[in-house]
Amino acid sequence: MSRLLxxxxxxxxxxxxxxxxxxxxxxxxxxxxxxxxxxxxGETLGLVGESGSGKTTLGRAILRALExxxxxxxxxxxxxSIDIMGLNRNGLRKIWRNMQMIFQDPYAxxxxxxxxxxxISEPLxxxxxxxxxxxxxxVVDMAQRCGLNTGHLSRFPHAxxxxxxxxxxxxxxxxxxxxxxxxxEAVSALDVxxxxxxxxxxxxxxxxxxxxxxxxxxxxxxxxxxxxxxxVMYLGQIVEIASTEKLYYSPRHPxxxxxxSAIPEANPEQVMQPVFLTGERPSPTNxxxxxRFHTRCKYATDECRTQVPALREITEGHFxxxxxxxxxxxxxxxxxxxx
Amino acid sequence: xxKGVLLxxxxxxxxxxxxxxxxxxxxxxxxxxxxGKVLALVGESGCGKSITSQALLRLxxxxxxxxxxxxxxxxTEDQSPIDIAPLNKDGKEIxxxxxxxxxxxxxxxxxxxxxxxxxxxxIGEVIQLHLKVTKAExxxxxxxxxxxxxxxxxxxxxxxxxxxxxxxxxxxxMIAKSLACNPSILIADEPTTALDVxxxxxxxxxxxxxxxxxxxxxxxxxxxxxxxxxxxxxxxxxxxGRIVEKxxxxxxxxxxxxPYTVSLLSAIPRLGDLSDRRKLTSIRGSxxxxxxxxxGCAFHPRCDSFIPGRCDTQFPPTSQLSPIHEVxxxxxxxxxxxxxx
Numbered sequence: 001m002s003r004l005l006x007x008x009x010x011x012x013x014x015x016x017x018x019x020x021x022x023x024x025x026x027x028x029x030x031x032x033x034x035x036x037x038x039x040x041x042g043e044t045l046g047l048v049g050e051s052g053s054g055k056t057t058l059g060r061a062i063l064r065a066l067e068x069x070x071x072x073x074x075x076x077x078x079x080x081s082i083d084i085m086g087l088n089r090n091g092l093r094k095i096w097r098n099m100q101m102i103f104q105d106p107y108a109x110x111x112x113x114x115x116x117x118x119x120i121s122e123p124l125x126x127x128x129x130x131x132x133x134x135x136x137x138x139v140v141d142m143a144q145r146c147g148l149n150t151g152h153l154s155r156f157p158h159a160x161x162x163x164x165x166x167x168x169x170x171x172x173x174x175x176x177x178x179x180x181x182x183x184x185e186a187v188s189a190l191d192v193x194x195x196x197x198x199x200x201x202x203x204x205x206x207x208x209x210x211x212x213x214x215x216x217x218x219x220x221x222x223x224x225x226x227x228x229x230x231x232v233m234y235l236g237q238i239v240e241i242a243s244t245e246k247l248y249y250s251p252r253h254p255x256x257x258x259x260x261s262a263i264p265e266a267n268p269e270q271v272m273q274p275v276f277l278t279g280e281r282p283s284p285t286n287x288x289x290x291x292r293f294h295t296r297c298k299y300a301t302d303e304c305r306t307q308v309p310a311l312r313e314i315t316e317g318h319f320x321x322x323x324x325x326x327x328x329x330x331x332x333x334x335x336x337x338x339x
Numbered sequence: 340x341x342k343g344v345l346l347x348x349x350x351x352x353x354x355x356x357x358x359x360x361x362x363x364x365x366x367x368x369x370x371x372x373x374x375g376k377v378l379a380l381v382g383e384s385g386c387g388k389s390i391t392s393q394a395l396l397r398l399x400x401x402x403x404x405x406x407x408x409x410x411x412x413x414x415t416e417d418q419s420p421i422d423i424a425p426l427n428k429d430g431k432e433i434x435x436x437x438x439x440x441x442x443x444x445x446x447x448x449x450x451x452x453x454x455x456x457x458x459x460x461x462i463g464e465v466i467q468l469h470l471k472v473t474k475a476e477x478x479x480x481x482x483x484x485x486x487x488x489x490x491x492x493x494x495x496x497x498x499x500x501x502x503x504x505x506x507x508x509x510x511x512x513m514i515a516k517s518l519a520c521n522p523s524i525l526i527a528d529e530p531t532t533a534l535d536v537x538x539x540x541x542x543x544x545x546x547x548x549x550x551x552x553x554x555x556x557x558x559x560x561x562x563x564x565x566x567x568x569x570x571x572x573x574x575x576x577x578x579x580g581r582i583v584e585k586x587x588x589x590x591x592x593x594x595x596x597x598p599y600t601v602s603l604l605s606a607i608p609r610l611g612d613l614s615d616r617r618k619l620t621s622i623r624g625s626x627x628x629x630x631x632x633x634x635g636c637a638f639h640p641r642c643d644s645f646i647p648g649r650c651d652t653q654f655p656p657t658s659q660l661s662p663i664h665e666v667x668x669x670x671x672x673x674x675x676x677x678x679x680x
Binding site for chain 2 (some may be wrong): 192194197199203248259265266269276280333
């Protein structure tokens with residue numbers, strides 16, 4: 001596999017409060033604070049973490065749908081490395097043909113006053129890539145691939161169920177034949193039976209169209225099913241990143257342990273024995289010194305309060321930001337079930 | 340009413356008044372809540388699980404009403420049951436039950452507290468309304484309750500406003516409020532759906548303790564089968580206003596018999612089979628709207644075992660697969676006879 005995207009030390013800080021006569025911000029909310037990772041072509045990288053950990057902000061910042069404060073984003077296209085941070089508006093518009101996004105709420109992400117045909121055509125028209133019969137053919141083809149009834153394309157979104165709407169949103173995202181899709185909680189709002197349909201559809205389309213996904217979600221079971229690798233975020237930083245199996249079954253960061261051991265498995269014989277976190281999540285405007293997780297970590301030592309752990313590779317492809325990772329024996333998902 | 344049963348629902352029908360038309364939402368459900376057990380009502384959005392739970396406390400929206408059926412509630416074994424269904428929804432009788440003998444936890448802990456009153460006063464109000472206690476005693480009890488649900492520093496928390504609580508803390512405060520008068524039944528409507536997985540685990544732990552230590556009986560409404568497996572004793576699967584299958588949690592998960600239950604269980608991603616990454620079995624189509632309810636068994640247009648002329652004409656009667664496991668599906672019509680013969 002070749003690399004599609006490299007993100008280096010990306011930061012997104014939002015100013016909060018105003019002070020002084022110059023109206024300088026009193027403080028910054030550090031939603032994403034120094035995140036680096038690679039995405040390989042054709043893989044699905046999961047991004048998990050509690051609400052407020054910065055997952056969505058990171059997803060948007062990579063596309064520059066939201067302007068990062070600093071950092072580097074390099075996208076590989078046809079053998080060329082494109083520096084996304086250095087692009088102007090025009091350059092961004094071009095690269096966005098390759099990078100698209102699917103949102104959580106298909107009730108809010110579709111314009112209620114446009115027909116489905118118009119919604120799916122819009123990206124082609126906006127980029128002046130097709131018109132007339134060619135436009136129509138492309139829309140019908142993509143609608144079919146996404147499992148929509150092509151006889152219903154002249155209808156408005158309100159006539160469709162949540163699952164159907166999400167299919168429309170997917171068709172819209174894919175109509176420009178992008179390579180990279182950010183799925184931000186794309187199945188979270190859907191019912192169980194529909195969630196399975198959309199997860200399967202995303203997988204089929206990935207193979208068919210050679211797509212790469214960044215899959216942001218809080219449902220850890222869905223992430224495990226959908227992703228090849230998973231990154232865990234806590235207070236704006238990645239604390240662990242590894243293959244799905246390793247991350248779920250042999251986590252090396254105490255926060256990952258807390259997440260994995262708390263997954264309620266749909267099996268009454270497997271009673272979960274969660275490792276509870278102490279205390280509350282600190283505010284991202286004023287993160288703790290040292291390891292950001294130390295205030296809630298039961299393994300924390302004095303070192304953790306002062307030293308900032310770097311994200312380091314402990315076994316091949318398994319990165320973790322914890323000073324004591326080697327000395328800890330942590331519980332993974334379903335650990336209690338292994339006896 | 341059977342011995343050891345706290346709440347019994349008999350042939351409950353609930354309808355929505357839509358511009359003068361009666362649209363059925365719940366169509367004749369039967370349920371029993373045994374003392375000290377957790378009964379989970381499970382189904383996708385629109386199946387009527389939340390409406391059913393609201394009907395129990397007579398908290399239905401204005402345009403929705405109970406059209407027939409009984410809700411028999413017996414707070415203690417030696418009392419005679421009260422039928423909640425015909426009571427005046429604003430009357431004295433239901434108000435003495437609501438929040439007192441039967442209380443409810445909602446999904447949104449954010450919108451369940453008044454933002455301009457202190458947490459302690461809001462919980463204390465419930466206590467003073469139902470029990471004859473002084474303000475100081477009520478306050479003492481609130482502090483105990485906050486402590487019981489794991490809120491750190493309850494002496495201080497009692498004087499705080501809801502905005503200074505995180506989502507998980509608010510949900511704990513909500514549980515404390517619902518426990519204020521030692522209810523015999525706790526109804527929880529998606530209590531963990533809006534929470535992060537680590538907080539969800541903590542709330543489930545608290546609820547499990549309530550069940551074990553206080554022998555609290557609960558009705559747990561959720562769409563999350565993982566949560567059901569972890570907390571429930573009894574499970575009722577609902578689809579479009581009807582219970583299609585019910586039984587003990589182990590029967591439902593290990594030996595599901597209704598095609599809908601079977602498909603739901605195979606549609607959820609599980610960690611157990613991470614390595615083989617099979618495709619999820621999805622259910623085709625989606626839940627129809629209330630206004631386009633398919634005739635007969637409402638699941639038939641999505642069902643692989645559909646029997647034409649049968650499933651689309653009549654709702655299947657109860658097949659009692661065992662004394663504790665029942666299902667409504669024509670494929671099990673004869674199974675019961677074999678058992679009884």
